[in-house]
Amino acid sequence: MTVVLWHLGILAVAVTLAVVIVRRIPVVSSRPPAPPQATRAAEAADRAFAAVRWWEHRLASTRDDLPRFHSLVQRRLAELVVERLRRRHGTTGPARAAEILGAELHELITVPLTAVPTRAELARLIARIEEI
Template identity: 40%
Template sequence: MSIDDLFAGAEERPARKSRWRWVTGALLAGLGTGIVYVLLRVEELTVSVPVLFLSFLALVTLRRVIASVGVPGRGERPARHVVRGEEPGTYNFTGGDGLRHAVGRWERVLNWSTEDAARFHRLTVPALRELADERLRQRHGVTIASDQRRARELLGDPLWTLLTAPPKRAPKPRQFASLVTRLEEL
């Protein structure tokens, strides 16, 4: 394909009815001028009619120029498809700090869990099990369900016990910290 092929259709432009476009634009500007002038006179304000007319003519012209450029309207814009894990290239100024939000959520869950054993077993243990499973899969090629013996060796008995048969009460903060450290070492 040559450059001549790319520009072959550029010379064939459809004929425009530019005269009628300017006439309708001037009529719209005149209508807007008349309405605003009457409203201003009701409020006993004065304005130069030619300046008002030229302002409306400029607005009509600006609208036409924008329409001719082909900027899509709100309804025509394609929906943004954001794939998880990839940034869309824009910054969400209202979103706040995502890391701070995630850490704060974990802090709240862990604080609640030290007070309520049922909540610890319902919220924290499944999340830790999912993390451990993912860590085992990525680094060692096994999961808790696929190879329990190997997973138990890698996790160690205290962490294995917490993830598979949670105790009646939540571990103390020091115990929990050592379990999390063990999980991080995987």
């Protein structure tokens, strides 16, 4: 009878230890918790700053290199202008687009350049794109 009590005692201790150990295991949810709103806002701001840094790097690297300016900047500006025209003015023909853009901006995106625009010229043209 003493042997049975020993076995029951050891079994009770083992069950108690198992319950304590299982309770200390953290519960893992099937999906990660949603990030707080501040984190989402910070991520959006980081993306915006990354885009600005991208443009800054591209503009700096093309300052004296016309072919590089054409491939990295002029094409992107043309895409941006086309998208702005489409969203704000609907589908327009080339004549109407030239009228909306103005001669200088229209030339920037359609005519092969002979020189990289200065910072002041580029700033003025980009401001014009923002006005569209």
